[in-house]
Amino acid sequence: MTFNDTALMLGNQGRPFSFSKLDVAKTCGFKYTKKYIERVKPTDLVDGSAALVGTIVHSILEDGVKVFLGSTTVPTPAEVLGVVDRLSSYHIGRSPVTSLEKEKVALLLGNVAILLNRFLKAIIEHKAKVYLEAPAAIDQYLNPMSFDDPKSFFRGKIDMVVVYPNGAVEVIDHKTSRVFDGQTSASLLQKYQDQLRAYEILVYHGLRKKILHEHGIEIKAVRTGLAYVVIADLIKTPKPTTLDVLSKETTEWFVDWVNKLSDRAQEGSVNRASHCKWCEYKTACGSRVGKGRKIKAVAL
Numbered sequence: 580m581t582f583n584d585t586a587l588m589l590g591n592q593g594r595p596f597s598f599s600k601l602d603v604a605k606t607c608g609f610k611y612t613k614k615y616i617e618r619v620k621p622t623d624l625v626d627g628s629a630a631l632v633g634t635i636v637h638s639i640l641e642d643g644v645k646v647f648l649g650s651t652t653v654p655t656p657a658e659v660l661g662v663v664d665r666l667s668s669y670h671i672g673r674s675p676v677t678s679l680e681k682e683k684v685a686l687l688l689g690n691v692a693i694l695l696n697r698f699l700k701a702i703i704e705h706k707a708k709v710y711l712e713a714p715a716a717i718d719q720y721l722n723p724m725s726f727d728d729p730k731s732f733f734r735g736k737i738d739m740v741v742v743y744p745n746g747a748v749e750v751i752d753h754k755t756s757r758v759f760d761g762q763t764s765a766s767l768l769q770k771y772q773d774q775l776r777a778y779e780i781l782v783y784h785g786l787r788k789k790i791l792h793e794h795g796i797e798i799k800a801v802r803t804g805l806a807y808v809v810i811a812d813l814i815k816t817p818k819p820t821t822l823d824v825l826s827k828e829t830t831e832w833f834v835d836w837v838n839k840l841s842d843r844a845q846e847g848s849v850n851r852a853s854h855c856k857w858c859e860y861k862t863a864c865g866s867r868v869g870k871g872r873k874i875k876a877v878a879l
Protein backbone atom coordinates (compact mmCIF):
# COMPACT_ATOMS: atom_id res chain seq x y z
CA MET A 580 0.00 0.00 0.00
CA THR A 581 1.46 3.34 -0.99
CA PHE A 582 0.50 7.00 -0.81
CA ASN A 583 -1.49 8.23 -3.79
CA ASP A 584 -0.29 10.95 -6.17
CA THR A 585 -2.27 13.69 -4.39
CA ALA A 586 -0.81 12.79 -1.01
CA LEU A 587 2.71 12.69 -2.42
CA MET A 588 2.19 16.03 -4.14
CA LEU A 589 0.75 17.77 -1.06
CA GLY A 590 3.08 16.22 1.48
CA ASN A 591 6.29 16.60 -0.49
CA GLN A 592 6.44 20.32 -1.08
CA GLY A 593 8.71 21.12 1.84
CA ARG A 594 5.50 21.50 3.85
CA PRO A 595 5.04 18.13 5.52
CA PHE A 596 1.69 16.88 6.71
CA SER A 597 0.86 16.95 10.39
CA PHE A 598 -2.16 15.64 12.27
CA SER A 599 -3.60 19.14 12.67
CA LYS A 600 -3.22 19.91 8.95
CA LEU A 601 -4.95 16.71 7.93
CA ASP A 602 -7.63 17.31 10.52
CA VAL A 603 -8.42 20.58 8.75
CA ALA A 604 -8.80 18.60 5.50
CA LYS A 605 -11.24 16.31 7.31
CA THR A 606 -13.41 19.14 8.57
CA CYS A 607 -13.26 21.34 5.47
CA GLY A 608 -11.35 20.92 2.22
CA PHE A 609 -11.97 24.57 1.32
CA LYS A 610 -10.27 25.75 4.50
CA TYR A 611 -7.31 23.43 3.84
CA THR A 612 -6.93 24.81 0.33
CA LYS A 613 -7.02 28.42 1.51
CA LYS A 614 -4.77 27.90 4.50
CA TYR A 615 -2.16 25.39 3.35
CA ILE A 616 -2.18 25.31 -0.46
CA GLU A 617 -3.02 28.86 -1.52
CA ARG A 618 -1.64 30.27 1.75
CA VAL A 619 -4.32 32.95 1.86
CA LYS A 620 -4.15 35.27 4.86
CA PRO A 621 -7.18 34.69 7.13
CA THR A 622 -9.71 37.50 7.21
CA ASP A 623 -11.66 36.59 10.34
CA LEU A 624 -10.15 36.62 13.78
CA VAL A 625 -11.36 33.92 16.15
CA ASP A 626 -11.58 34.58 19.87
CA GLY A 627 -8.42 33.02 21.31
CA SER A 628 -9.32 33.20 24.99
CA ALA A 629 -9.90 29.47 25.51
CA ALA A 630 -6.78 28.70 23.48
CA LEU A 631 -4.69 31.05 25.63
CA VAL A 632 -5.92 29.44 28.87
CA GLY A 633 -5.24 26.03 27.32
CA THR A 634 -1.71 27.01 26.29
CA ILE A 635 -0.85 28.25 29.78
CA VAL A 636 -2.24 25.15 31.49
CA HIS A 637 -0.42 22.97 28.96
CA SER A 638 2.90 24.74 29.71
CA ILE A 639 2.43 24.34 33.48
CA LEU A 640 1.80 20.61 33.06
CA GLU A 641 4.80 20.12 30.82
CA ASP A 642 7.19 22.22 32.91
CA GLY A 643 5.94 20.46 36.04
CA VAL A 644 7.17 17.13 34.62
CA LYS A 645 10.53 18.74 33.73
CA VAL A 646 11.05 20.07 37.27
CA PHE A 647 10.85 16.58 38.79
CA LEU A 648 12.43 14.56 35.99
CA GLY A 649 15.72 13.88 37.77
CA SER A 650 14.04 12.94 41.08
CA THR A 651 14.60 9.49 42.51
CA THR A 652 11.73 9.73 44.98
CA VAL A 653 8.13 10.54 44.17
CA PRO A 654 7.32 14.10 45.35
CA THR A 655 4.50 14.64 47.81
CA PRO A 656 1.23 16.15 46.56
CA ALA A 657 2.09 19.33 48.53
CA GLU A 658 5.48 19.63 46.77
CA VAL A 659 3.83 19.17 43.40
CA LEU A 660 1.16 21.76 44.18
CA GLY A 661 3.86 24.23 45.24
CA VAL A 662 5.65 23.81 41.92
CA VAL A 663 2.37 24.13 40.01
CA ASP A 664 1.62 27.42 41.80
CA ARG A 665 5.08 28.77 41.04
CA LEU A 666 4.85 27.76 37.36
CA SER A 667 1.40 29.29 37.13
CA SER A 668 2.70 32.69 38.31
CA TYR A 669 5.58 32.44 35.85
CA HIS A 670 3.46 31.60 32.80
CA ILE A 671 0.66 34.02 33.65
CA GLY A 672 3.26 36.75 34.12
CA ARG A 673 4.54 36.18 30.58
CA SER A 674 1.12 36.14 28.86
CA PRO A 675 -1.36 38.91 28.03
CA VAL A 676 -4.14 37.44 30.19
CA THR A 677 -7.33 39.11 31.41
CA SER A 678 -8.43 38.64 35.02
CA LEU A 679 -11.12 36.20 33.83
CA GLU A 680 -8.54 34.08 32.00
CA LYS A 681 -6.33 34.18 35.09
CA GLU A 682 -9.24 32.86 37.15
CA LYS A 683 -9.87 30.08 34.65
CA VAL A 684 -6.22 28.98 34.90
CA ALA A 685 -6.39 29.11 38.71
CA LEU A 686 -9.46 26.85 38.72
CA LEU A 687 -7.52 24.17 36.85
CA LEU A 688 -4.34 24.16 38.94
CA GLY A 689 -5.56 21.49 41.39
CA ASN A 690 -6.34 19.21 38.46
CA VAL A 691 -2.93 19.86 36.90
CA ALA A 692 -1.31 18.83 40.20
CA ILE A 693 -3.39 15.61 40.32
CA LEU A 694 -2.30 14.66 36.81
CA LEU A 695 1.32 15.55 37.56
CA ASN A 696 1.31 13.36 40.66
CA ARG A 697 0.04 10.48 38.58
CA PHE A 698 2.63 10.99 35.82
CA LEU A 699 5.53 11.39 38.25
CA LYS A 700 4.61 8.32 40.31
CA ALA A 701 4.67 6.13 37.19
CA ILE A 702 7.82 7.71 35.75
CA ILE A 703 9.92 7.74 38.92
CA GLU A 704 8.84 4.38 40.34
CA HIS A 705 9.51 2.59 37.03
CA LYS A 706 12.67 4.57 36.14
CA ALA A 707 11.08 5.46 32.82
CA LYS A 708 12.64 7.71 30.16
CA VAL A 709 10.56 10.69 29.10
CA TYR A 710 10.40 12.79 25.94
CA LEU A 711 8.40 16.02 26.19
CA GLU A 712 7.12 17.85 23.11
CA ALA A 713 8.86 15.03 21.29
CA PRO A 714 9.57 15.97 17.68
CA ALA A 715 9.02 13.00 15.35
CA ALA A 716 9.00 12.82 11.55
CA ILE A 717 8.92 10.26 8.75
CA ASP A 718 9.43 10.38 4.99
CA GLN A 719 7.04 9.02 2.36
CA TYR A 720 8.60 5.55 2.77
CA LEU A 721 7.99 5.75 6.54
CA ASN A 722 11.70 6.09 7.32
CA PRO A 723 12.59 8.21 10.37
CA MET A 724 13.59 11.78 9.55
CA SER A 725 14.83 14.79 11.41
CA PHE A 726 11.87 17.02 12.36
CA ASP A 727 13.23 20.00 10.40
CA ASP A 728 14.23 18.05 7.30
CA PRO A 729 12.30 19.56 4.35
CA LYS A 730 12.07 16.06 2.86
CA SER A 731 9.95 14.80 5.74
CA PHE A 732 6.42 13.82 4.72
CA PHE A 733 4.55 13.62 8.03
CA ARG A 734 5.64 15.05 11.35
CA GLY A 735 4.42 16.08 14.76
CA LYS A 736 5.42 17.09 18.25
CA ILE A 737 3.98 14.68 20.79
CA ASP A 738 3.21 16.08 24.24
CA MET A 739 4.73 13.21 26.20
CA VAL A 740 6.31 9.88 25.33
CA VAL A 741 7.12 7.67 28.33
CA VAL A 742 9.45 4.73 27.66
CA TYR A 743 9.54 2.01 30.30
CA PRO A 744 12.60 -0.25 30.69
CA ASN A 745 10.57 -3.32 29.61
CA GLY A 746 9.84 -1.76 26.20
CA ALA A 747 6.30 -0.57 26.93
CA VAL A 748 5.73 2.94 25.62
CA GLU A 749 2.98 5.39 26.55
CA VAL A 750 2.11 8.25 24.25
CA ILE A 751 0.15 10.98 26.03
CA ASP A 752 -1.64 13.93 24.51
CA HIS A 753 -2.61 16.74 26.89
CA LYS A 754 -6.17 17.99 26.49
CA THR A 755 -7.33 21.24 28.00
CA SER A 756 -10.66 21.47 26.19
CA ARG A 757 -14.06 21.11 27.84
CA VAL A 758 -15.85 17.82 28.40
CA PHE A 759 -19.57 17.92 27.71
CA ASP A 760 -22.43 16.12 29.47
CA GLY A 761 -22.79 12.66 28.06
CA GLN A 762 -19.16 12.35 26.94
CA THR A 763 -17.50 9.26 28.36
CA SER A 764 -13.94 7.94 28.38
CA ALA A 765 -14.86 5.73 25.45
CA SER A 766 -16.41 8.57 23.43
CA LEU A 767 -13.43 10.84 24.10
CA LEU A 768 -11.02 8.14 22.94
CA GLN A 769 -13.16 7.65 19.87
CA LYS A 770 -13.18 11.37 19.15
CA TYR A 771 -9.38 11.46 19.11
CA GLN A 772 -8.71 8.00 17.71
CA ASP A 773 -7.23 9.29 14.43
CA GLN A 774 -4.83 11.56 16.29
CA LEU A 775 -3.77 8.78 18.67
CA ARG A 776 -3.22 6.36 15.78
CA ALA A 777 -1.19 8.95 13.88
CA TYR A 778 0.97 9.38 16.99
CA GLU A 779 1.46 5.61 17.19
CA ILE A 780 2.78 5.78 13.63
CA LEU A 781 5.15 8.62 14.49
CA VAL A 782 6.50 6.74 17.50
CA TYR A 783 6.78 3.39 15.75
CA HIS A 784 8.32 4.59 12.50
CA GLY A 785 9.85 7.88 13.60
CA LEU A 786 11.17 7.34 17.12
CA ARG A 787 11.80 3.61 17.48
CA LYS A 788 15.44 3.75 16.36
CA LYS A 789 16.15 6.91 18.34
CA ILE A 790 14.82 5.31 21.54
CA LEU A 791 16.96 2.21 20.93
CA HIS A 792 20.03 4.33 20.21
CA GLU A 793 19.61 6.68 23.19
CA HIS A 794 18.39 4.25 25.85
CA GLY A 795 19.05 0.76 24.49
CA ILE A 796 15.32 -0.02 24.79
CA GLU A 797 13.49 -1.96 22.09
CA ILE A 798 9.86 -0.88 21.88
CA LYS A 799 7.56 -3.85 22.53
CA ALA A 800 4.16 -2.14 22.44
CA VAL A 801 2.66 1.35 22.35
CA ARG A 802 -0.31 2.53 24.38
CA THR A 803 -1.86 5.94 23.82
CA GLY A 804 -3.83 8.15 26.17
CA LEU A 805 -5.41 11.54 26.77
CA ALA A 806 -4.47 13.58 29.84
CA TYR A 807 -7.71 15.50 30.38
CA VAL A 808 -7.11 18.46 32.67
CA VAL A 809 -10.76 19.48 33.22
CA ILE A 810 -11.61 16.06 34.64
CA ALA A 811 -8.13 15.44 36.12
CA ASP A 812 -8.01 12.05 34.46
CA LEU A 813 -5.64 10.09 32.26
CA ILE A 814 -7.77 8.15 29.81
CA LYS A 815 -5.80 5.35 28.21
CA THR A 816 -6.76 3.13 25.30
CA PRO A 817 -8.05 -0.24 26.61
CA LYS A 818 -4.92 -2.13 25.61
CA PRO A 819 -1.48 -1.50 24.09
CA THR A 820 -0.95 -1.87 20.35
CA THR A 821 1.58 -4.57 19.61
CA LEU A 822 4.43 -4.27 17.09
CA ASP A 823 2.65 -6.69 14.76
CA VAL A 824 -0.40 -4.46 14.58
CA LEU A 825 1.72 -1.30 14.32
CA SER A 826 3.71 -2.64 11.39
CA LYS A 827 0.65 -3.92 9.47
CA GLU A 828 -2.92 -2.79 10.25
CA THR A 829 -2.00 0.55 11.81
CA THR A 830 0.42 1.39 9.01
CA GLU A 831 -2.16 0.44 6.37
CA TRP A 832 -4.76 2.57 8.16
CA PHE A 833 -2.30 5.49 8.17
CA VAL A 834 -1.61 5.34 4.42
CA ASP A 835 -5.32 5.08 3.67
CA TRP A 836 -6.15 7.94 6.07
CA VAL A 837 -3.53 10.25 4.51
CA ASN A 838 -4.70 9.35 0.99
CA LYS A 839 -8.37 10.03 1.74
CA LEU A 840 -7.73 13.33 3.50
CA SER A 841 -5.34 14.48 0.77
CA ASP A 842 -8.11 13.92 -1.77
CA ARG A 843 -10.49 15.97 0.38
CA ALA A 844 -7.89 18.71 0.70
CA GLN A 845 -7.36 18.90 -3.03
CA GLU A 846 -11.06 18.86 -3.84
CA GLY A 847 -11.35 21.94 -1.64
CA SER A 848 -15.08 21.51 -1.23
CA VAL A 849 -16.85 23.63 1.36
CA ASN A 850 -18.12 21.66 4.32
CA ARG A 851 -20.34 23.84 6.47
CA ALA A 852 -20.70 22.47 9.97
CA SER A 853 -20.46 23.41 13.62
CA HIS A 854 -16.71 24.06 13.36
CA CYS A 855 -17.43 27.00 10.99
CA LYS A 856 -18.08 28.99 14.15
CA TRP A 857 -14.35 28.97 14.93
CA CYS A 858 -13.05 29.28 11.36
CA GLU A 859 -10.84 32.19 10.23
CA TYR A 860 -11.89 31.78 6.56
CA LYS A 861 -15.66 32.30 6.84
CA THR A 862 -15.59 35.50 4.79
CA ALA A 863 -13.66 33.73 2.02
CA CYS A 864 -16.23 30.95 1.76
CA GLY A 865 -19.28 33.08 2.50
CA SER A 866 -20.36 31.22 5.62
CA ARG A 867 -22.38 33.20 8.10
CA VAL A 868 -22.22 30.53 10.80
CA GLY A 869 -20.98 31.98 14.05
CA LYS A 870 -20.67 35.54 12.76
CA GLY A 871 -21.22 37.36 16.00
CA ARG A 872 -19.66 39.02 18.97
CA LYS A 873 -16.79 36.58 19.29
CA ILE A 874 -15.58 37.05 15.73
CA LYS A 875 -14.32 40.29 14.29
CA ALA A 876 -12.88 41.13 10.91
CA VAL A 877 -9.12 41.50 10.69
CA ALA A 878 -8.09 44.91 9.40
CA LEU A 879 -6.01 44.33 6.26
Ligand code: SF4
Nearest residue numbers: 607855858861864866
Ligand atom coordinates in the same frame (compact mmCIF):
# COMPACT_ATOMS: atom_id res chain seq x y z
S1 SF4 B 1 -16.42 28.75 7.55
FE1 SF4 B 1 -16.89 26.57 7.51
S2 SF4 B 1 -17.28 26.05 5.37
FE2 SF4 B 1 -16.23 28.05 5.44
S3 SF4 B 1 -14.05 27.58 5.18
FE3 SF4 B 1 -14.50 27.66 7.37
S4 SF4 B 1 -14.93 25.55 7.97
FE4 SF4 B 1 -15.11 25.67 5.75
